[in-house]
Amino acid sequence: MSTEKTEDKRHLRSVKTRQKLLDAAKNVFLVEGFQKATISQMIKQAETGYGTAYVHFQGKEDLLSVLMENVMEQFYEIATISFLPESKEEAVRTIRQQCLAFLKLAEAERSMMQVFEQAIGISSVISDKWKAIREKFIQRISMDIAYSQKHGLARTDLSPEITARGWFYMNEMYLWEIVRHEHRQPVEEIADTITALYTTGLYK
Template sequence: MSNDKIGDKRHLRSAVTRQKLLEAAKEVFLEEGFQKATISQMIKKASIGYGTAYVHFEGKEDLLCVLMENVMAQFYEIAEISFFPKSKDEAEQIIQKQTYDFLKMAEAERNMMQIFEQAIGVSSVISDKWKAIREKFIHRISVDIAYSQQNGLAKAKLKHELVARGWFFTNEMYLWEIVRNEHHNSVEEIANTITTLYTTGLYL
């Protein structure tokens, strides 16, 4: 067998081990919560050796960071929807759908999002990870706002970075309310209301 084939097999085995550990970690986090969960429980559930586990991850925070990235990648796909509106109405339709899908995703991913919220409150590593994810979203929104301003659809005098930050924080506040099941209105009603407020303030 060639060295390439051996390398490929080793790489595949490594990827499978990593995935097994991530799946086990998710189960343990959901069963125990962030603070009570231990990497030992995850390693046991994944049926792999300690040494092997630590080749892939430094500890439970490292594992949760990857799980958070994976979940938030689904949210980011919504933010990345093509945004080239020709009118205020078209912009509002796209934004309303993005907002609704984003908040619906919070509902669908409620269990893991609850773990993330616990972890953000007690771990600086996870808190920093969340801040980095937030900045990625804000940057993406900022690009869309700049496009609308450059094309005469939105108020040019407003700083797009500042507007983007405000818009993301609005969405984030409702996201955590939905995750905690504390929202008093339907996701659709929330999305429609905040989109109308946002687009009325920003668009001409």
């Protein structure tokens, strides 16, 4: 067997083992929560050895960080929907669609998001990971605001970054309320209301 084929098999085995560990970690986190979950439970469920597991992940925080990235990438895909509006109406329509999709995804991913919220309050590693994810969203929103300002659709006296930060914080607050089952209004009504608040203040 050629060295190249051997390397390919090793790589494939490595990828499969990593995914097995992530799948097992997700199952354990969903059952036990972040605090009670242990790396031993995950390794046992993945049917792999400790040495092999630690080649891929340093511990349960590392596993949860990757799971958080994977889930939040779905949210980020919403934020990166093509935003090239030619009118205020088109901008508002797109922003409302993004907001609604973002909040509905919070509903769909509620169980895992509950684990993330618990971990953010306990682990500095996970808290820092969430802060980094938040900044990624804010920078993307800032770009969309700057585009609207450049094309004469939005007020230019407002800082794109400060405005983006305020908009994300509003969405984030409702995201966690939805995750905790604390929201009192339908998600559609929340999306309509906060989009109107945001766009009325920003767009001409």
